[in-house]
Amino acid sequence: GAVVSQHPSRVICKSGTSVKIECRSLDFQATTMFWYRQFPKQSLMLMATSNEGSKATYEQGVEKDKFLINHASLTLSTLTVTSAHPEDSSFYICSARGTQGARRDEQFFGPGTRLTVL
Amino acid sequence: QQQVKQSPQSLIVQKGGISIINCAYENTAFDYFPWYQQFPGKGPALLIAIRPDVSEKKEGRFTISFNKSAKQFSLHIMDSQPGDSATYFCAASTSGTYKYIFGTGTRLKVLA
Numbered sequence: 001g002a003v004v005s006q007h008p009s010r011v012i013c014k015s016g017t018s019v020k021i022e023c024r025s026l027d028f029q030a031t032t033m034f035w036y037r038q039f040p041k042q043s044l045m046l047m048a049t050s051n052e053g054s055k056a057t058y059e060q061g062v063e064k065d066k067f068l069i070n071h072a073s074l075t076l077s078t079l080t081v082t083s084a085h086p087e088d089s090s091f092y093i094c095s096a097r098g099t100q101g102a103r104r105d106e107q108f109f110g111p112g113t114r115l116t117v118l
Numbered sequence: 119q120q121q122v123k124q125s126p127q128s129l130i131v132q133k134g135g136i137s138i139i140n141c142a143y144e145n146t147a148f149d150y151f152p153w154y155q156q157f158p159g160k161g162p163a164l165l166i167a168i169r170p171d172v173s174e175k176k177e178g179r180f181t182i183s184f185n186k187s188a189k190q191f192s193l194h195i196m197d198s199q200p201g202d203s204a205t206y207f208c209a210a211s212t213s214g215t216y217k218y219i220f221g222t223g224t225r226l227k228v229l230a
Contacts, residue, residue: 093162
């Protein structure tokens with residue numbers, strides 16, 4: 001149980017285009033989803049926290065107009081990188097948090113999406 | 119105060135040996151401390167987690183030791199295997215926000 005999927009797993013796009021990444025919790029309802037960014041050989045940096053039905057909360061230094069997050073249901077959150085540029089190339093990972101009891105603190109991570117902007 | 123410091127940056131261990139990774143934090147409001155394993159090109163997977171009310175937790179070959187007064191916690195991998203070669207991240211969070219602050223990661227290599 002507690003599976004999180006991401007789509008696509010890999011995307012290559014031209015500079016200036018927008019890219020949408022989907023994050024789904026497959027077998028549980030996720031009140032909260034998190035989006036992270038990871039550069040090669042570095043740690044995960046939290047970009048934003050999204051709660052179903054409300055606006056995402058962005059971490060300091062993350063442009064909310066650049067990285068649009070929508071959490072329309074308890075099983076789906078999307079991250080749209082608008083007008084992508086080469087410096088946006090990175091590994092984007094989502095996670096989902098359940099709401100039940102002792103596992104309420106646990107985040108379940110997706111497999112990640114490799115974005116390459118040419 | 120929100121940082122989680124992790125060491126060492128990299129670690130090489132012989133097969134069958136013990137791998138030890140350490141983390142330290144400052145924020146006493148942290149109350150959940152998970153360890154994640156990540157293979158290249160994959161998302162992190164939870165190994166084991168601990169709360170401050172216990173000093174040790176063991177699951178199979180993985181043990182977390184927690185020292186609340188020193189604000190430190192560590193991961194011990196017993197009988198390390200080549201398949202354990204991966205990057206390990208510690209993290210800390212507080213109930214309420216549930217946001218993880220990750221350590222910088224430790225690249226473990228277990229030699230056959």
